[in-house]
Amino acid sequence: MNTVHLYLRSMGMLLKSHLQYPASFIMQTLAQLVMEGGEMLAVILVIDRFESLKEWSGGNLFFFFGLMSVSFYITEFFGRGITGNFPSMVRSGQLDSLLLRPRGILTQVLCSGTDPRRITCIAVGVASLVMGSNLSDVSWSIPKVLVLAESILMSCLLILGLFMIECIFCIHSVKSVELVNALTYGGRSACQYPIDIYPKPLKILFSVVAPFALTMHVPAAYILGKSLYGWPVWTAFITPLSGAVVFFVMVMLFNRGIKFYRSTGS
């Protein structure tokens, strides 16, 4: 059984287990809808009051917001093991049992959780993307579709990588480190608006340290027919790859870190 097959099997089983409590599941899914709807409402109200943000029109802002929601919640949907469960696995000593099995730790952690409630958040994100592309009159072409797919995929890897920072800290300190939230959830809040409106320190933070700007904003600007930082068109195809770079660096650090893992016992 290869890794992908194992992952898909686990996902199937976890989905079934979530659906065992349909009433609770529906309630929570609706709660997610309200949450993401509330976030979108904030964007709608901002656009209603301010009309545009520097050179970005209201439609463009919907596109950026949608791109962030889709990427972030796809990650939470499929990577819940890393984005949510890991600290409690370390604290409870549940991680020990994974060490005994003949599979990679990371694979098993990824297989351990899913969050299907996020489906409504993704739906809101898709709606916002469609709305944004209609309002900004995007003329879709094959390269643009490819760039969009690449951007979403790479952003997911980036977000997964950033959440893994927390996991790596957690292996050493047992306690989950909330500071990393500034990068993950803070990044989500900040980068649902285009990066070039922010002052320099934030630009550097989200272009170099946590390169949301490279995986999302450069390709999105290309799709919207504009240019971020005045960079040439071909950069839109290259820069999203930074997401994969962050992810692989974090995988390496994670595998190093796990060698120092000391069980909490119990």
Next chain:
Amino acid sequence: MRAYISVFRMRIKMELQYRGAMIGGIVCQMFFGIVLVALYHALYESKAQAMPIEQVSTYVWLQQAFFRMMVATDPDLNDKIKNGSISYDLCRPVNMYTFYYIRVAAQKLMGSLMRGIPMIIVTFLLPKGWGITLPASGGGLFCGLIALFLGLLCMCALENITMAFTMRTLDSRGMQSLLNLLMVTLSGNLLPLTLFPDSWQKVITMLPYAQLLDAPIRLYSGEYLISEAPLILLRQAGWALILILIGVWFWEQNRKKMIIQGG
């Protein structure tokens, strides 16, 4: 009465223990605040609004400073409902609603003061337009503080209503997250209520959620005049009373029908 006072003092001391969490919380809240203030600066460059940017910054910072007051919840009570040890609380010679009201009030008060005061001091030092401004007047500050206290009363009452739902459903996630989300949006944390469309504001400022932090902040920044203050404080007190009565009634109903989990 003495029991309640000692519960209050105990929870205050307990909250003081978590200094590491406090620093983490402050840094996170500061970061979110800076991002929001930067966003509003950029928006104001595109189209300036009637409300000056300094007031928006002040609004954002005060919301962030007292964020803890809104989200702090009693984890013990959640666990007790889930594993059934809430049955012990039924044996205590105290009123259960008051007991938990006091507990959560101490937690919210101390938690937000520990984070809020350092944050307010730091944000005073930020450059003009980015940080927090001085209160509009001494009277405004005074009324704002009273309003903040009344807001705290409303917040604890809301928290207890949420808990009453949890006692019914036993699952803390569904209803709790729904109510909390409503709170984050309608209390002005996500987007200052002052930036909502003007026609909405008439309704929104009447809702209980606007009494939590929005009313105190507007009194502080002079958006509400001192002459309006008695009316606003009265509105807050009214909501606090209504919410507490709803909560007491709800808890009483729950107490009669309580199903204890576990064995």
